[in-house]
Amino acid sequence: MKPVGGYLKRLLRVDLGSGMVKAEELPDEVLEKYVGGTGIGARYLYNEVPPGVEWNDPKNRLIFFSGPLGATRISGTGTFSVVTKGPMTNGAGSSQANGLFGAYLKSAGIDGFLIQGAAPHWVYLFIHDGKAEIRDARHLQGKGTFETEEVLRKELNLGFRGSVQCIGPAGENLVRFAMISGDGGHVVAHNGMGAVMGSKRLKAIVVARGKAEIPIKDKVAVERLTRELHEDAKTKGSKRIYEFGTGGGFSAAALGGWLPVKNYTTDIFPEHGKFDGQYLRTHFKMKHNPCWACQLRHCKLCKVTEGPYSGLEGEEPEYEGLATWGPVIGNTDPGAAVMLNQFNDQMGMDLNEAGWTIGWVMECYEKGVFSKKDLDGLDMTWGNVEAAREILQRIAHRQGIGELLAEGVKRASEKIGGEAANWAIYSHTGAAPRSHDHRGRWCEMLDTCVSNTGTIEATRGGVFPERLGYPPVFDKFSPWEVAAINAKENGWLQFVDCLGICAFCCPNRELTVQATKAVTGWDLNLKSATHIGRRIVNLLRVFNLRHGLKPELEKPSFRYSETPKDGPVKGRPIQPYFDFMVRTYRELMGWDPEMGRPLPQTLKSVGLEELIEKF
DSSP states (O other), rough: OOOOTTTTOOOEEEEEOOOOOOEEEEEHHHHHHHHHHHHHHHHHHHHHTTTOOOOTTTTSEEEEETTTTEEEEEEEEEEEEEEEOOOTTSSHHHHHHEEEEHHHHHHHSSEEEESSSSSSSSSEEETTTTTEEEOOOGGGTTTHHHHHHHHHHHHHHHGEEEOOOOHHHHHTTTOOTTEETTTTTTTOOOSHHHHHHHHHHHHEEEEEEOOOOOSOOOEEEEEEHHHHHHIIIIITTHHHHHHHHHHGGGGHHHHHHHOOOOTTTOOOOGGGGGHHHHHHHHHHHHEEEOTTTSSSOOOOOEEEOTTTTTTTTEEEOHHHHHHHHHHHOOOOOOOHHHHHHHHHHHBOOOOHHHHHHHHHHHHHTTTTTTTTTTTOOOOOOOOOOHHHHHHHHHHHHHOOHHHHHHHHHHHHHHHHHHGGGGGGGOOOTTTOOOOOOOGGOOOOOOHHHHHHHSSSSSSSSSGGGGGTOOOOOOOOOOOHHHHHHHHHHTTTHHHHHHHHHGGGGGGOOHHHHHHHHHHHHHOOHHHHHHHHHHHHHHHHHHHHTTTTOOOGGGGTTTTTTTTSSSSTTTTOOGGGHHHHHHHHHHHHHHHHHTTTTHHHHHHTTTTTGGGGGOO
């Protein structure tokens, strides 16, 4: 094999049912075609999880991978991807987390690992020195994510030379939107990754930092590009994040009409200024909590300094946490948002789905659909944060009303039925969106509904066609332009999710491609990199269609797409145009506009001609 930089070319396969652990070599052709992270995960998922295997079947795979940039000195290269078949959409799930875990995997001598089977009792996986051990975890059962991390770090005497990814009570109890958490709150959240991990009775994965050296083709170029990427992110593409975190866009969301308020019943939130990152970072006490090699340092630990939760310490919530535990549920105290964010992470749930579920419950309570008796005696009025905390506890343990809500807002609302079913916010494919009001951000509503992974796929933080050499967005409410730009953009973010780098650290696409080229030695350019991403998008699409995706379900729920009644985008409807947008998007992706199936020539063009006869 010809040498290639950025890889150890080693995958660990773990069968929890038999107790087998073995190493496999990663061929160069697989690396070049699928790169790492989401790409390699998608390739193994497609090859090894045939139609008929459900998300909680031991035959389902749970695949963790870093990428070629992982564990380098490039900023934010502790990122990793998890790929599986998820319970929210019953299709492919792909989600990323930052922190240390991805870099420690590489230093431990592997690029990634694949988990199959289900253990006979609760276990954890300990990875070190290029191998893995399956160990008893029954003493960890019932513990929250932060507590589990602390116990395992002490038990293995690792301190911060170890990284832990684990599930909380929600994952143990197979809450559909359970997530995986590690490194103090970096989460793999979308499409129920924690539920899949729980179905395998795998409580945690620990990786000890090792001494494996990552080969790099052009070290001089990588050193230069490390500086250039950081300077560009700090001063241009991620400038606001560098200064004020993702919460630095909170007030912009309120003024732009895409801040979600009280389950979309209004678009007005006068208290937005106190939730904005600029306010939080100048009023709460902050401490750096950086990821691997990260110079952006947007992650912080914070101490609340005002309001009823003064003195509380926890992670500074990201924008989505602030929106979820603030305006979505009608809470106007940012300190309470910190409390709920911390508690939800401890329970181990995707905060987006949890927030939309609680927001729906609060609206149902206000309108008389749910009584206090129905809700186990909880007073679920808007902004009652202690009641919200208590209902999160019930959901995580599937107790009382939590048994219904643990299925997520789509399934819960359909079971209640009647007018209440129209108030729930979700895509008909099964999952709720991220915590934005997409009625003011059409590109993300379209992306959420047609995505192959249960969350946005092409539009993280908006769309930026000028970075691919296309004209910038002219009208973000043009049905044609939204569909066309989403189709043009799709592929780039999937490529980034293969690399093992935080997207905030690499907004400059040309520099990102140059860095990948310098590490691996491949002959890459922006066009060929995006082409790789398109291959992964189409592979995931075929997987979903084979597993029962019904293209007619790629649409928003009624409330999700209801015309806003007030606020900055009052009276601007999307429902009349949505079918046109979906058809146009599919056609421009090279898919059948009615059925959403990739056409034979499309599969051939992205190097997937072997799939033409498979579905």
